[in-house]
Amino acid sequence: MIHRVEDQSGGESLLEDSSLGNRLGRRTFLLGSGAALATAAALAGLPYALRKDLTREVSFALFSTQQRQALRAVQEHLFPSEADSPGAADINAAAYLETAITAPGIDPDTRNTVVNGIGRLQDASRERFDVLFNSLDYEQREQLLRYLADETRWGRAWLSLLLYYVFEALLSDPVYGGNPDEIGWRWLEHQPGFPRPPADKTYGSL
């Protein structure tokens, strides 16, 4: 059962870990995102065929090298490698994200949000520091990301979305390409369920 609950601080939270329900609402993590909200608002109310056309799958090389480097740097800042615990670099987070958001059936808004966010990040980086994100030092990166998370709605949604995919790379079955050698499960002493999914019975092949 998914009970929607107003927590004691008055805000609404989705207590999603429960007996029956555990799906992440399709836009739960996108709410408040400028890009996704704008797209959603634009699409709402359109006839199905037109909406489908506007959101149709487009095939393109998803990230440029510069974008890929920026994404990797953000992930590694959000989830750094440490001596006693895996970070984004150790769990193939960058490759995982790219695979996940280009998989068939994934909401195109999610993909667009991720890609558009990189552009916005670079704009903000240039605006504040005159250089791209990868040229910033640690303190500048922290300062910029903190600003984006705390002061911009799109930034908060974008970083939250990137973190969500870091968690997938950390804790999904290794068959999906993250969590190599169960490094994430071992770190958090997580006991997986069984039977585990074989490669020909994963999401997308069922």
Add this chain to the structure above:
Amino acid sequence: MDCDVCVIGSGAGGGPVALTLAEAGYSVVVLEKGPWFTEKDFFKDEIACCRRNTYTRNLLEEFHVVEERASNKAWVAKPTYDSSWDFWNGNMVGGSSNLMSGFFHRLKPKDFRLLSEFGAIEGANVVDWPIGYDDLEPYYSKVEQVVGISGRVVNHPNQEPRSTQNFPFAPTAEHPIASWFDEACQREGLHSVPVPRAILPQRGLGREGCQYSGYCGSYGCSTGAKGSSRAALLDRAVASGHCDIRSNSHVYRLDSDASGRVVTANYYDEGGSAETVRADIFVVACQAIETCRLLLLSRGPRHPHGLANKHAQVGKNLLFSAGGAGTGSFFYDRLDPDKAAALKVRGPFVNRALQDWYFINNDEMGRMKGGTIEFLFRHPNPIGRANAQKWGSDGLLWGQALKQKLKSYFTEARYLRFEVFCDWLPNDNCNVSLDENLKDKWDSPVARIKIGNHAHDLKVGRYLTRKGYQMLKAMGAENASWGISGKPPANLIAGGCRFGTDPRRSVLDPNCRAHDAENLYVTDGSFMPTGGSVPYTWTIYANAFRVADNILTELGGVRQTIPISP
């Protein structure tokens, strides 16, 4: 005629009908919009199960419009592709019963006559049921045997009457924390209720027993131990040789003739081509929202406003489950090593509930209907649990702060939850209609779900949720928290085609046959005029078996067939 009986929807409402009539020798066609997965397709894979829409529809293609009150009290409607709502609960052969946790409770006798027992509540459309507990009891018992329910009957003040002494299957293996719960109940003067489960503890009924992998709710069962409509009923129905299940078959309209009888089910098959099934009897069981939608979409010469909707009752009095939830932490380092080790055990079930306040009668609240408090461990899905840790009091967490929080959350404690189930009062602001603007990919108007709750539900929910919170504290939980909400869990749906004796105020007669379409039955949870304070599945199964027996009688009983020699 293509078959004797056409069943639309293969979940807990459709399975009993298909099984009963197929085994009696009648030809049954089951039309199911989702795919046909078997035990061989179910793995403990959080991505496939719970993070992508493997078992549900793509919301860009098939969705609902949800109308709810905004904070300024105005009604606001939004399609579910633009919100966090998702009312698809499992589109596959066997329906959402594949994914249930299988907490099985019967209704109590008083649940069948809430109006007589507790009186009217202003703003709520409470009525008595046209049948009583005694009418359903034999079928509750039948479900125990046929679906396979494991449990242990104990004497407690709200134990409902039973025609058999105990459950046919012993309880599933129980986690050590169940005994902590029992001890706390003793200290507090409460009655620990062992929760019956639609899960086989060991091999039986031609199915394997539970493997106790620790992942049950939200997941399809890899052994067949879970009593889904597919594993328990439809596999048997197919084995009878009289049941044809057509998966990936989306029914979009039922056609009726000049006399009002339903003659044809129209559906799109897997390839998208329009097909039909003609039958003597049609049984609709698509889960309440989609059942109402299909009836409303199915206009005919005698049904200008939709099938069985002569008095505009289809879609009215939709029910969910009201209540709240809470969580408490048990830190390993506060326990002696033996207890800590016991707490870490994964796999066995908590299997405990409280029904001490199923009916309330005290100075604080007066005399009213209460509910059930169900206790369970927080779901082990790690991605979901990790994602819930990313917000700190000052916003989004990352870096070392996030990693330390994750490490601590995952390794230092176990989390016991409770969920409160209480009646969702039927009211004029909770219903299903057809949306006037938006259509799905099949070009059919989508269902518009208006979600209005009655203030009384929050009052009862708050009372019970506090009791759950106090129980966690009594067990020694730390950081206990609780919350209530007027927003429903999307997987507990009933009502919308209530049964009754008055055609002007109900859609179905007491046998769940449409008042004004003589060969149309509805056997999912739609028939319920009030919902009770437990999950619906056992009652849906039981009622569907009851209706199936009535259909069988109408058809002339078990068909004498000439055995075909091999």
